[in-house]
Amino acid sequence: MCSHLQVATTHWKGFMLSLKHGEPYADPTSKALGNVHDKSRLRTLDMFPKTEIKAKLMHYTKYFFVGDPFNRLISAFQNKFGQPKELIYAKYGKHILQHYNNESNLPQTAVEAFESGKRVSFNNFIQFLLDPKTMQPFDPHWRQIQQLCHPCQIQYDFIGFQETLDEDAEQLLSILKLTKDFKFPHAYKNMTSSDSVLQWFSQVPLKDRRKLFMLYEKDFKLFGYRRPDELLDG
Structure with a gap:
């Protein structure tokens, strides 16, 4: 699983923890599962031996969810800098x-x-x-998806989109044969309207919007998102 749609990621981590605990599956939003963001709770692929990594990539269902790159940046900013967060303030703020x-x-x-x-x-x-001078790769919350999930190196079984999150989440659960056990909450669908995106980027100079597009251009092209002409053409 590779997903960075802010709150949606929280639910998917809860989903993975619930599967890890086994049947009967707990509600992914249940407090009984503990802190889903505790890095010690779920092992990442690079923590396994190379032979096991190859086996997992061959036999496991691999999926990720992606959102419009500029929309992702707005969401990441709101989530990390829109309220006082001590760790974020110390590290970046x-x-x-x-x-x-x-x-x-x-x-x-x-x-x-x-x-x-x-x-x-x-x-x-x-x-x-x-x-x-800003060190790359970026923090995962604003890192380019193609650098975060490596779709050119890993043959994913499913790619979902923020814009069709409800339908895609349901389809993924169907592929995993888990529709009777889990339901992806509609409340987690979080998108920024086109007008709101324009408002957010109105405070960013045109030349910088164009530089930003170049920084995330591969994500736009790889995942079929249109070039935001209204933001880039002066």
């Missing part, structure tokens, strides 16, 4: 505010920064992504 908003003497905590009005703007976030 302070750096972004210092280097792209000329802030100095920053508060020690995210809560104090929010209360004082020192918040990362969407444009600050985009400047951070476009800076050649």
Whole structure:
């Protein structure tokens, strides 16, 4: 499984933990499953021996979900910088505010920064992504999907899309023969409207929107998303 549609990923992790625990399957949203984001709960492919990795890639059902690249960035920004998160503030927030908003003497905590009005703007976030000094690969929440899920190297059995999340999730559960055991909640379908996307990117200069498109162009092309002419043509 490879998915970074913010809250949708939370549900899929709960789904995987429920399968791991076995029948009778627990509700993927159940608190009894514990913290689904605890990295020790689910092993990633690179944690296995090479022979086991090859076996899993050959015999396991492999799937991932993808969303419009620019929509993903808005979602990632809202999720990580739209509210005070101490780990994000320490790892990214302070750096972004210092280097792209000329802030100095920053508060020690995210809560104090929010209360004082020192918040990362969407444009600050985009400047951070476009800076050649920013280390790649990016954080998984805003990393290019083709770098995150490697669709050119792994033969996936199923690719789902945020825009048709309800239908695709149901189809995947059908492929896995789990439709009687699980139901993907409709509430997790989270999309940003075209007008809202325009509003978000209105604070980003045209030249930077074009640079950003080049940064994520492979995702647009690989997964059939149209070029957002309304954002890129001045």
